Amino acid sequence: MNKGNTFSTWNYDGIATFEDIVEATDGFDDKYRIGTGAYMKVYKANLPGGQIVAVKKLHPLEVYEYMERGSLASIQSNGEGAAQLDSTLRVNVIKGVTHALSYKHHDCNLPFVHRDLSSNNVLLNSELG
Missing domain, CATH: 3.30.200.20 (Phosphorylase Kinase; domain 1)
Structure with missing residues:
Protein backbone atom coordinates (compact mmCIF):
# COMPACT_ATOMS: atom_id res chain seq x y z
CA MET A 1 0.00 0.00 0.00
CA HIS A 59 -15.21 2.35 23.30
CA PRO A 60 -17.89 0.09 21.83
CA LEU A 61 -20.59 0.71 24.45
CA GLU A 62 -20.11 4.44 24.92
CA VAL A 63 -22.20 6.96 22.99
CA TYR A 64 -21.37 10.67 22.68
CA GLU A 65 -24.02 12.94 24.17
CA TYR A 66 -25.83 14.94 21.51
CA MET A 67 -25.00 18.63 21.80
CA GLU A 68 -27.95 20.61 20.50
CA ARG A 69 -26.13 23.85 19.69
CA GLY A 70 -23.25 22.35 17.71
CA SER A 71 -19.75 23.78 17.89
CA LEU A 72 -18.58 27.06 19.34
CA ALA A 73 -17.28 27.97 15.86
CA SER A 74 -20.74 27.60 14.33
CA ILE A 75 -22.29 29.77 17.06
CA GLN A 76 -19.61 32.45 16.63
CA SER A 77 -20.05 32.56 12.86
CA ASN A 78 -23.81 33.10 13.19
CA GLY A 79 -24.65 36.72 14.08
CA GLU A 80 -27.71 35.75 16.12
CA GLY A 81 -25.85 32.93 17.87
CA ALA A 82 -22.84 35.13 18.63
CA ALA A 83 -25.14 37.75 20.16
CA GLN A 84 -26.36 35.14 22.65
CA LEU A 85 -22.82 34.63 23.92
CA ASP A 86 -22.72 37.38 26.50
CA SER A 87 -19.73 37.77 28.82
CA THR A 88 -21.17 35.38 31.43
CA LEU A 89 -21.72 32.61 28.88
CA ARG A 90 -18.26 33.18 27.37
CA VAL A 91 -16.68 32.80 30.82
CA ASN A 92 -18.69 29.61 31.38
CA VAL A 93 -17.49 28.18 28.05
CA ILE A 94 -13.88 29.02 28.95
CA LYS A 95 -14.30 27.39 32.37
CA GLY A 96 -15.80 24.29 30.76
CA VAL A 97 -12.96 23.95 28.26
CA THR A 98 -10.40 24.53 31.01
CA HIS A 99 -12.02 21.88 33.21
CA ALA A 100 -12.11 19.38 30.31
CA LEU A 101 -8.44 19.95 29.41
CA SER A 102 -7.39 19.70 33.04
CA TYR A 103 -9.27 16.41 33.34
CA LYS A 104 -7.71 14.99 30.19
CA HIS A 105 -4.18 16.10 31.12
CA HIS A 106 -4.17 15.35 34.85
CA ASP A 107 -7.07 13.20 36.03
CA CYS A 108 -7.28 10.43 33.42
CA ASN A 109 -5.64 7.13 34.32
CA LEU A 110 -3.39 7.63 31.30
CA PRO A 111 -3.14 11.37 30.56
CA PHE A 112 -4.41 12.41 27.14
CA VAL A 113 -3.04 15.50 25.42
CA HIS A 114 -5.52 17.06 22.97
CA ARG A 115 -3.42 18.60 20.22
CA ASP A 116 -6.23 19.86 18.03
CA LEU A 117 -8.11 22.27 20.26
CA SER A 118 -10.17 24.78 18.34
CA SER A 119 -13.61 26.33 18.46
CA ASN A 120 -14.68 23.58 16.02
CA ASN A 121 -14.01 20.98 18.76
CA VAL A 122 -15.91 22.76 21.53
CA LEU A 123 -19.49 21.47 21.51
CA LEU A 124 -22.30 23.35 23.23
CA ASN A 125 -25.52 22.08 24.77
CA SER A 126 -28.88 23.86 24.65
CA GLU A 127 -27.81 26.27 27.44
CA LEU A 128 -24.58 27.10 25.53
CA GLY A 129 -22.55 25.29 28.16
Missing part, protein backbone atom coordinates in the same frame (compact mmCIF):
# COMPACT_ATOMS: atom_id res chain seq x y z
CA ASN A 2 3.03 2.28 -0.05
CA LYS A 3 1.79 4.66 -2.78
CA GLY A 4 2.71 8.00 -1.23
CA ASN A 5 0.65 9.60 1.50
CA THR A 6 -1.72 6.93 2.81
CA PHE A 7 -4.32 9.51 3.81
CA SER A 8 -4.35 11.70 0.72
CA THR A 9 -7.65 11.82 -1.15
CA TRP A 10 -6.11 10.27 -4.25
CA ASN A 11 -4.54 7.28 -2.50
CA TYR A 12 -7.03 6.62 0.28
CA ASP A 13 -8.32 3.07 0.59
CA GLY A 14 -10.17 2.88 3.91
CA ILE A 15 -10.32 -0.91 4.06
CA ALA A 16 -6.61 -1.35 3.34
CA THR A 17 -5.70 1.42 5.77
CA PHE A 18 -7.84 -0.15 8.51
CA GLU A 19 -6.21 -3.54 7.86
CA ASP A 20 -2.77 -1.91 8.09
CA ILE A 21 -3.73 -0.25 11.39
CA VAL A 22 -5.06 -3.52 12.85
CA GLU A 23 -1.86 -5.28 11.82
CA ALA A 24 0.39 -2.48 13.12
CA THR A 25 -1.32 -2.56 16.53
CA ASP A 26 -1.66 -6.36 16.74
CA GLY A 27 -5.44 -6.00 16.84
CA PHE A 28 -5.34 -2.93 19.10
CA ASP A 29 -3.19 -4.63 21.74
CA ASP A 30 -2.66 -2.56 24.90
CA LYS A 31 1.11 -2.55 24.36
CA TYR A 32 0.44 -0.03 21.54
CA ARG A 33 -1.92 2.13 23.61
CA ILE A 34 -0.59 5.64 24.22
CA GLY A 35 -3.64 7.23 25.82
CA THR A 36 -7.14 6.73 27.12
CA GLY A 37 -10.04 9.16 27.16
CA ALA A 38 -13.57 8.99 28.46
CA TYR A 39 -14.87 7.57 25.17
CA MET A 40 -11.80 6.18 23.45
CA LYS A 41 -8.37 4.63 23.55
CA VAL A 42 -5.50 6.00 21.46
CA TYR A 43 -2.95 3.72 19.82
CA LYS A 44 0.36 4.31 18.07
CA ALA A 45 0.56 2.59 14.68
CA ASN A 46 3.65 2.31 12.49
CA LEU A 47 2.16 1.91 9.01
CA PRO A 48 3.85 0.42 5.97
CA GLY A 49 6.11 2.97 4.39
CA GLY A 50 7.20 4.34 7.76
CA GLN A 51 4.25 6.63 8.49
CA ILE A 52 3.48 6.82 12.23
CA VAL A 53 -0.06 7.75 13.24
CA ALA A 54 -2.15 8.01 16.39
CA VAL A 55 -5.43 6.12 16.05
CA LYS A 56 -8.49 6.81 18.22
CA LYS A 57 -10.71 3.79 18.83
CA LEU A 58 -14.08 4.53 20.41
